[in-house]
Amino acid sequence: MNMVPLGNVVEIKGGGTPDKSVTDYWGGNIPWASVKDFKDIALSNTIDRITESGVAASATQVIPAGNIIVPTRMAVGKAAINTIDLAINQDLKALIPSDSLDPRYLLHVLLANARKLEDQATGATVKGIKLDALRNLRIPLPPLPEQKRIAGILDQADALRRLRARALEKLNTLGQAIFQEMFGDGQRLESRKTVSLAEIVKEGTIVTYGIVQAGDEYEDGVPYIRTGDISDGVINQDSLRHTDPTIAAKFNRSKVDAGDIVMSIRATVGTTAIVPPSLAGANLTQGTARISPGPLTNTEFLNSYLQTARMQSWIQRQVKGATFREITLARLRELPVHLPPITMQSEFQNRMSEIRQNVLLLEKGNYVTSSLFASLQHRAFRGEL
Numbered sequence: 001m002n003m004v005p006l007g008n009v010v011e012i013k014g015g016g017t018p019d020k021s022v023t024d025y026w027g028g029n030i031p032w033a034s035v036k037d038f039k040d041i042a043l044s045n046t047i048d049r050i051t052e053s054g055v056a057a058s059a060t061q062v063i064p065a066g067n068i069i070v071p072t073r074m075a076v077g078k079a080a081i082n083t084i085d086l087a088i089n090q091d092l093k094a095l096i097p098s099d100s101l102d103p104r105y106l107l108h109v110l111l112a113n114a115r116k117l118e119d120q121a122t123g124a125t126v127k128g129i130k131l132d133a134l135r136n137l138r139i140p141l142p143p144l145p146e147q148k149r150i151a152g153i154l155d156q157a158d159a160l161r162r163l164r165a166r167a168l169e170k171l172n173t174l175g176q177a178i179f180q181e182m183f184g185d186g187q188r189l190e191s192r193k194t195v196s197l198a199e200i201v202k203e204g205t206i207v208t209y210g211i212v213q214a215g216d217e218y219e220d221g222v223p224y225i226r227t228g229d230i231s232d233g234v235i236n237q238d239s240l241r242h243t244d245p246t247i248a249a250k251f252n253r254s255k256v257d258a259g260d261i262v263m264s265i266r267a268t269v270g271t272t273a274i275v276p277p278s279l280a281g282a283n284l285t286q287g288t289a290r291i292s293p294g295p296l297t298n299t300e301f302l303n304s305y306l307q308t309a310r311m312q313s314w315i316q317r318q319v320k321g322a323t324f325r326e327i328t329l330a331r332l333r334e335l336p337v338h339l340p341p342i343t344m345q346s347e348f349q350n351r352m353s354e355i356r357q358n359v360l361l362l363e364k365g366n367y368v369t370s371s372l373f374a375s376l377q378h379r380a381f382r383g384e385l
Contacts (some may be wrong), residue, residue, distance in 0.1 A: 001142055001383045007135030010068075010106070011096040015088030016059025018050055020322050025054030030062065031086040035075045036268060036325075039231075041107060041158070043069055043082040050087060060087040061094070068095040068106050073128040074267050075228050076121040077114035081107050091323070093134070105147035108154045109139045112377045118241070119217060126324065140381050150380045157373050164362065165232075178351050179304040183340060192340050195296070198333035202292040207333045209265065210254035210284025214243040222248035223279065225256070227264040227287040230271045233307070235262065235279065238370060243283070254284045259299045261291040263306065266326040270315040272306050274299055289332060297337070300352040301345040305337065 015033075018025035028051030037046045055062060062085055063069065070079045073091040081103060088094060095110075097103050110117075117137065121127035142150070198207055214224055221242035229236050248255070256262065258277040264270065266287035275282070284290055293302050305311060318331040339345075379385050 001140040001381075003138045004141045005135060006095075006137040006139055009098045009101045009139075009141065011098075012131065012134070013061050013063065013088075013094040013096065014059065015061060015090050015092050015094075017089050017323065018054035018058040018060065022054075022057070025051055025057060028052065028054060030055060031084060032060065032089065033069060033082070033086050033092060034089045035071050035073070035091050038071060038075055038078045038080060040162075041080050041111070043080045043086065044084055046086060055087055060089065062087050063094040063096075066103055067097070068103060068110065069093070070095060070110060070134070072131070072134065073123075074126055076127055076129045077118040078228070079107055079110040079114075089323070093131070100141070100144060102144060102147040102151055104151040104155060106139075108151060108158075108377065109381065112381055113137060113139070140383070142383065150385055153385060154373075154376060154380060157376050161370060161373050174355055175300070175304055175352055176307060178355075179301075179308070179348065182344065182348055183305075192338045194336050194338050196333060197291065197335040197337055200294050200296045200302070200337055200339070202294040205290075205292040206253070207289055207291055207329060208254050209286050209289050209329060211243060211247060211251045212286055213247075214241065214285060215247055218242045218244045221245055222281070222283055224248070224283040224285055225262050225279070225288050226285045227267050227271070230262060230264050230268070230273045230288070233271075233273055235273045235275070237278065240282075248283050251283055254290050256280070256282050256284065256290050257292065259293070261293065261299060261303050261306070263289045263291060263332075265289045265329070265332060266324070269319050269325055269327050270306075270312050272303055274303055287326075289329065296339060296342070298342075298345050298349050300349040301340075302337070304348070304352075306335075311335070 028049050030050050030052065031046040032048045032050045033043055033046045034048065037043060063082060065082055065084050067082055068079055069082050069088060070093055071091055072093050095106065097106050117129055120133045121129045201207060211224055219242070222245050223240040223242050225235055225240065229239055256275045256279065258275055258280045260275045261272055262275060262284060263272045264287060291302070293299050314335065315327060318327045319325050376385070
């Protein structure tokens, strides 16, 4: 199959951020995308919006619908097609395909090359990829009708995979419904005993982040959890990277065990997930924190408590930074936890255990579907479909 550098078949456009201190630039009718909007392979909505004067006064550009948007910082390897006209910030690039390249085919090519792009990202704390690395990525370029055929097959397979994922999402949200039924949105708990998050972790542990510089991918090494690996309340084990065991050994303080809670403390601040038994002994990066519940609480209660609207609001109020968002460990350790009796927490945990069993069954199905999709991707870009 004919291989060409990506830069030969796309035009790359950058973005920018209007001055946050100028209110006239914000709250308009133009969607403005950043890394935090990458929740799917379609960009159909954004958290922030800007005005026409905001566009005119900054480096951002409005990208017409139907092009490919990729992060070049913080979430390297992700890609999405914008289904609406939108502006982008400086951490994103728009890829405008030439007439010889189908946009959906390009989307699937980029997603299939996610690991290769991640491997070329550099930076101590925030990983980014240089434009030359993006331009020089070699992609297969069959005739346009063949591109459309491949994209159609992968679209259908991906739709099935995402349908299963949405079913899993709905099952995961059932836990919050049960929490609401038993405890409300945390409001009913305010009359209960209140302690800081730092006071309820397991003896001998602290709320802490992980590895500062994990180094290059290390085959059969120690897996580590990044902010982008936490999605919809679960850790995506397919995307985990691995570090040299000698590096991980220097960060034993942040080694996780089954039943620990991991929280994103950078970029997508506040997302959480429970560490499954299969990841016992894994580690974290600087962008994630470990919370090991002690005897005053239990994993299921604390994880759901952290996800309530009231606690998520508290967390977001502590976040610093506009472009590089983070909550410090010092502030996170002060998070107020209103504790009901442990018997009530145990009842909640028992009900959640039943849900987890069903989640496990769905996850097994998802694993098979994801494996089949990966196999299809591999064959598609080798001309074997």
